[in-house]
Amino acid sequence: MPSSPTERPRSPRQRMVYAAAQQMRRQGVARTGLRAVVAEADAPWGSLQHYFPGGKDQLIAEALEWAGRYAAAGVTSYLTTTLTTTSAPTPAGLFEHLVRPWQEELVRRDFARGCPAAAAVSDSAADHEGIRTWARDALAAWRAPITQALEQMGVEASRAQDLSALMLAALEGAIILARAERSLDPFERVVRALRPALTLEAPSD
Amino acid sequence: MPSSPTERPRSPRQRMVYAAAQQMRRQGVARTGLRAVVAEADAPWGSLQHYFPGGKDQLIAEALEWAGRYAAAGVTSYLTTTLTTTSAPTPAGLFEHLVRPWQEELVRRDFARGCPAAAAVSDSAADHEGIRTWARDALAAWRAPITQALEQMGVEASRAQDLSALMLAALEGAIILARAERSLDPFERVVRALRPALTLEAPSD
Numbered sequence A, B: 001m002p003s004s005p006t007e008r009p010r011s012p013r014q015r016m017v018y019a020a021a022q023q024m025r026r027q028g029v030a031r032t033g034l035r036a037v038v039a040e041a042d043a044p045w046g047s048l049q050h051y052f053p054g055g056k057d058q059l060i061a062e063a064l065e066w067a068g069r070y071a072a073a074g075v076t077s078y079l080t081t082t083l084t085t086t087s088a089p090t091p092a093g094l095f096e097h098l099v100r101p102w103q104e105e106l107v108r109r110d111f112a113r114g115c116p117a118a119a120a121v122s123d124s125a126a127d128h129e130g131i132r133t134w135a136r137d138a139l140a141a142w143r144a145p146i147t148q149a150l151e152q153m154g155v156e157a158s159r160a161q162d163l164s165a166l167m168l169a170a171l172e173g174a175i176i177l178a179r180a181e182r183s184l185d186p187f188e189r190v191v192r193a194l195r196p197a198l199t200l201e202a203p204s205d
Helices: A010-029 A034-040 A045-051 A055-085 A091-108 A116-124 A129-153 A157-181 A187-196 B013-026 B032-042 B046-052 B054-084 B090-110 B116-124 B129-154 B157-181 B185-197
Strands: none
Touching: A010 A045, A010 A055, A010 A116, A010 A157, A010 B116, A034 A045, A034 A055, A045 A129, A045 B013, A045 B157, A055 A091, A055 A129, A091 A187, A116 A129, A116 A157, A116 B013, A116 B116, A116 B129, A116 B157, A129 B157, A157 A187, A157 B054, A157 B116, A157 B129, A157 B157, A157 B185, A187 B157, A187 B185, B013 B032, B013 B054, B013 B116, B013 B157, B046 B116, B054 B090, B054 B116, B054 B129, B090 B129, B090 B157, B090 B185, B116 B129, B116 B157, B129 B157, B157 B185
């Protein structure tokens, strides 16, 4: 697994999965083409059939699985570093940890790459049940360690589920707004406005 | 303008714009095809060239403009009805007003249709500057009356901008999660978890 979402992995097989994920992030599933993936991965054309006998569907499935694992690893790094070194970790701190790499990458990549699972839902969930479930599983893989991190902070289980759904929804929406505006302004507003909802103790009504 | 997002408008021209918007909601811009739009609009093929000499780009532009106007009208209905009849309108109440029609339509349409602006951003914003700006403008048209409604409730201007960005981001993200899961569960969690952030007075830190 690469140490950043844009560092290229090593084997031709890994490079093709990675290239497919990056194309999905730029332009969705429909516009992700096998020839372009092979070219971007700098892989021999024959390796596509060799590693992905299931064709484009298999490539999309593996790209979404990779994306879910990658996103989950990013969350886990908060658990293993910040949670053990911070005296008072908070849901708001976790959200800022989730948001920061997206802010950095959006700027570095000129707002050209979003979330591959969101892109897959947008252009394929309605009529390709496989893609819908792979995207669902990628989002669930991302969300599970968020819920877990919240519980480790002491957030009650059902509220942890609520907060992880809110964090993921707000992040996905902020990515869309930021790409539309080519600006981090929506991120800054979302982080600021969300803070009162992301307390360790449930606010009293 | 139709009274619901799925009621068909009358003229062939309007029907084509509407059909394009619905196709974008189901499967994005790339998979929106002119032949399918004309067929779905039950319009003569020649009327496409007649009304849309700019081709697919013009159709996408007008579909996004329609979507922005439609969404804005939905927000304004809160201003003109609830705000004048409710003694204590709240940001949380406005958010639930924004969310409810989406929840209803997602279920009614079997989670097959999302936001056309989000779909356009996902598959086209990276390399089609026109589509990016049309999507941006549609989202801005939707957001402006949300900001305005918050200000009319007495929310201070810069916080109203923060909250409208948060509401739109959370809603866009909830739509993606709900379509992936084919469930309203993410909506219910987002509405519940967001409530502490959507108070009339800014919560004290």
